[in-house]
Amino acid sequence: MRRFALILVPYLWLLALFLVPFVIVFKISLSDLAMAIPPYTPTLDLAEGWAGLVSFFRELDFENYVWLTEDALYWKAYLSSLQIAVISTVLTLLVGYPIAYGMARAPEEWRPMLLMLVILPFWTSFLIRVYAWMGILAKEGVLNQFLLWTGVISEPLVILNTNLAVYIGIVYTYLPFMILPIYASLERMDESLLEAAEDLGCSRLSAFWLVTAPLSKQGVIAGSFLVFIPTIGEFVIPSLLGGSKTLMIGKVLWDEFFANRDWPVASAVAVILLLILIVPIILFQRNQQKQREAEG
Amino acid sequence: MRRFSWFNATSLTLGFAFLYVPMIILIVYSFNKSKLVTVWAGFSTHWYGELLSNQSMLDAAWVTVKVAVISSSIATVLGTMAAYVIVRAGRFHGRTLFSGMIYAPLVMPEVITGLSLLLLFIGLNVDRGVMTIVLAHTTFSMCYVSVVVSSRLVSFDQSLEEAALDLGCSPLQAFRLVTLPIIAPAVISGWLLAFTLSLDDLVIASFTSGPAATTLPMKIWSSVRLGVSPEINALSTIMIALVTVGVISASLVNKRQAVRQKREEQAAERQS
Known part of the structure; x- marks a missing residue:
């Protein structure tokens, strides 16, 4: 009995506030926009009984999905979200790997402090960390002032409100997610392997490629998924740092809902976004599972 | 004892500079007198006062x-x-x-x-x-x-x-x-x-x-x-300070607990 209650409480909570809302999103994505409250049709009227239910289901259709494929804005936004996610994942890896490497090879008594320095930004407000870059990248911002002062450039660079600013913002905010798993896999590594490789005539660089890189592969994969998956649906970074040409699907969904008040289309956008995310999420889960089995 | 290699020291310095310089700039500019966030006009805590008298901001915080x-x-x-x-x-x-x-x-x-x-x-x-x-x-x-x-x-x-x-x-x-x-x-x-x-x-x-x-x-x-607004810079500084104090004290408490646990374990071993 007690066990039953223990399972039931969190189960019902998640059903009611996680699963049911998704069913509603799917249902509304099959409805049509209407000038009413709520702004879609049909609405289910249980008072009409069976006849109401039948006519309700008859009116549902896939029109919004057809609309998504016809209007270039949407599939361009999906593609450009994927592209931005891929590029920024690669950039985060390039920036994060040397940091994780340096941490794992630092003197042992330094490591807890270095680890804390990586985790600290993670506890700091995401919004504030993105906002910090607005003042740096703006036309009269700190970076331009500095570069003009040193004489590297003579005209201020336009960085804010471009895709470049979005990449910088993503790399900056998601960097801890990349560093931590790579650090974990590098720290576990047995360093005598490197000595062995060098004894056997490897140069340091080829020892890195042949020994260290393969051994840190799991960390790289985990870190890349942890950056890639949330970036696709990112909203705050493209809105604050991106420009009018930065298309990301999270922003499209937000605008569709809040600016256009087209709930059915916003719901359809959400459903497709979910379908796109399912593939990397399943790959990630499977990878984690494999790793757990390899360790256990 | 291990030392930092030249390469590792450089990558750590650059990496942590990248992580922390933006926040430091934010903090510095929160003490700027000028309303224009890009021009430095001298030290002032004006924006903190402004922030603390902004009732809607305080309501939102609550x-x-x-x-x-x-x-x-x-x-x-x-x-x-x-x-x-x-x-x-x-x-x-x-x-x-x-x-x-x-x-x-x-x-x-x-x-x-x-x-x-x-x-x-x-x-x-x-x-x-x-x-x-x-x-x-x-x-x-x-x-x-x-x-x-x-x-x-x-x-x-x-x-x-x-x-x-x-x-x-x-x-x-x-x-x-x-x-x-x-x-x-x-x-x-x-x-x-x-x-x-x-x-x-x-x-x-x-x-x-x-x-x-x-x-x-x-x-x-x-x-x-x-x-960018100087008032938000001030607010961000307060939030960053709170988080920093919180995280550091949490890690100190953790460390002390680990030490105490170790000592207790050693004492238990000696007794048995």
């Missing part, structure tokens, strides 16, 4: 803290229960669905979570405000709590609990006297994580709140969309 405390507390209870179910309950009908619902919110884009909860609240005709934000935050943060707590439960020696039961404890007593003290560090970090996630959330709160409730991130959002 709403945020209220939401964060309530939602993270409920989420800690639910998340610990869920962790128990995942680690201990064995097989039951719908187990796959259950663990799916625990892990899915961790990777779900916030725009989708927010949209779906809003549509639920509208469908149920619930008045949106503090309560609906609490429900939304509890739902996603309980999943984080359960991940943190279950990783601790997995490594927990179950025979301790069985011993307590053999010695006449009721299951609830065994949980309170044996299990809870052992998993407490994980439960506390789960609560802290849930609390910060709630403090930080903009997107889900924007979807699920009504005109009556504005959280601090929503307030920050509406003002920074128009550009």
Whole structure:
């Protein structure tokens, strides 16, 4: 009995506030926009009984999905979200790997402090960390002032409100997610392997490629998924740092809902976004599972 | 003793500069006298005064803290229960669905979570405000709590609990006297994580709140969309300072606890 209650409480909570809302999103994505409250049709009227239910289901259709494929804005936004996610994942890896490497090879008594320095930004407000870059990248911002002062450039660079600013913002905010798993896999590594490789005539660089890189592969994969998956649906970074040409699907969904008040289309956008995310999420889960089995 | 190699020292210096210089710049400019955030006009704490006399900002801060405390507390209870179910309950009908619902919110884009909860609240005709934000935050943060707590439960020696039961404890007593003290560090970090996630959330709160409730991130959002503002710099500085103090003191407490535990273990060994 007690066990039953223990399972039931969190189960019902998640059903009611996680699963049911998704069913509603799917249902509304099959409805049509209407000038009413709520702004879609049909609405289910249980008072009409069976006849109401039948006519309700008859009116549902896939029109919004057809609309998504016809209007270039949407599939361009999906593609450009994927592209931005891929590029920024690669950039985060390039920036994060040397940091994780340096941490794992630092003197042992330094490591807890270095680890804390990586985790600290993670506890700091995401919004504030993105906002910090607005003042740096703006036309009269700190970076331009500095570069003009040193004489590297003579005209201020336009960085804010471009895709470049979005990449910088993503790399900056998601960097801890990349560093931590790579650090974990590098720290576990047995360093005598490197000595062995060098004894056997490897140069340091080829020892890195042949020994260290393969051994840190799991960390790289985990870190890349942890950056890639949330970036696709990112909203705050493209809105604050991106420009009018930065298309990301999270922003499209937000605008569709809040600016256009087209709930059915916003719901359809959400459903497709979910379908796109399912593939990397399943790959990630499977990878984690494999790793757990390899360790256990 | 190990030393830093030249390469590692460089990559660490550059890396941490990248992580910290933006925040330092933000902090420095919060003490700028000028309203123009790009021109340095001398030291001043003017914007802090402005911030503290901004009633709507203070109201938003209060709403945020209220939401964060309530939602993270409920989420800690639910998340610990869920962790128990995942680690201990064995097989039951719908187990796959259950663990799916625990892990899915961790990777779900916030725009989708927010949209779906809003549509639920509208469908149920619930008045949106503090309560609906609490429900939304509890739902996603309980999943984080359960991940943190279950990783601790997995490594927990179950025979301790069985011993307590053999010695006449009721299951609830065994949980309170044996299990809870052992998993407490994980439960506390789960609560802290849930609390910060709630403090930080903009997107889900924007979807699920009504005109009556504005959280601090929503307030920050509406003002920074128009550009950089010195008042927000001041607010950010306060928040960064609070987080820094919190994280450092938490790690000091942890360290001291680890040392004490080690000493107790050594003492126990000597006695036996």
